[in-house]
Amino acid sequence: MDQDLLDAIAAELANLPGVTTVTQTASNLSALPGPVILLRLDRAVPDENPGDGRLVLNLYINAHLLVDKTATNADQTARRLSIDTLNLVNRAGNFGVAGAGQPRPVTTKRHLTDTIRPGHDITWAAAWTAHWTQKIVVGNAIWQEDGVTPIELIINGHRCDD
Numbered sequence: 001m002d003q004d005l006l007d008a009i010a011a012e013l014a015n016l017p018g019v020t021t022v023t024q025t026a027s028n029l030s031a032l033p034g035p036v037i038l039l040r041l042d043r044a045v046p047d048e049n050p051g052d053g054r055l056v057l058n059l060y061i062n063a064h065l066l067v068d069k070t071a072t073n074a075d076q077t078a079r080r081l082s083i084d085t086l087n088l089v090n091r092a093g094n095f096g097v098a099g100a101g102q103p104r105p106v107t108t109k110r111h112l113t114d115t116i117r118p119g120h121d122i123t124w125a126a127a128w129t130a131h132w133t134q135k136i137v138v139g140n141a142i143w144q145e146d147g148v149t150p151i152e153l154i155i156n157g158h159r160c161d162d
Contacts, residue, residue: 005059005136008095010039013063016084029066030124035081038064038116047135053142059134061103063089064116066125074126075110082108082128089132101135 006023013021021037022029029036040062047056065081067074086105094100111127 005095005097005100005134006039006041006061008097009061009089009092012088012092012095013037013039013085016081016088019081029120029122030068035068035077036066036125037081037085038066038120040064040116042131050137054137054139057136057138059136061132061134063130064111064122065128065130066122067127069124069126071126075128078126078128079108079110082130085130086132089130097136099137101137103132103134106131106133 010021010023013019016037018034019037020032020034021039022032023039029038042060042062044057044059047058050056063082063085065078065085067078067081071077086108089103090105093102108128108130111122111129116122116127
């Protein structure tokens, strides 16, 4: 399910003009044309249990904006792309993926090291990173699809009171 969301985000980011969008499995980023957005799921953390048998995950997503350092205004271009990315993410909402919630942009900042996990060398690039979180609900609810939830809980023939 989280891969469906990442694929939908990558497809949406591909609408940014002149940008190549890739996922965390890409290699040799410096060989790709134009500015590159490396989209990566940083981590997935279980969130509050909705009490209906489904699992809620809080996804921490990074988009690394990489622009060849030899390009004119490389740092400003990477910074602008990081802001454009967060704006696009905020407007796109759940990216058409069932169970995905509204994204919460967190920050955009200059990338200060020469690598991005898992071992991508970015010494060739001016790099900024856009961070956001997004909840996604996984699994099927134990309640019926008609929206009616039980008023009382009965286990082994005994009514359970609060």
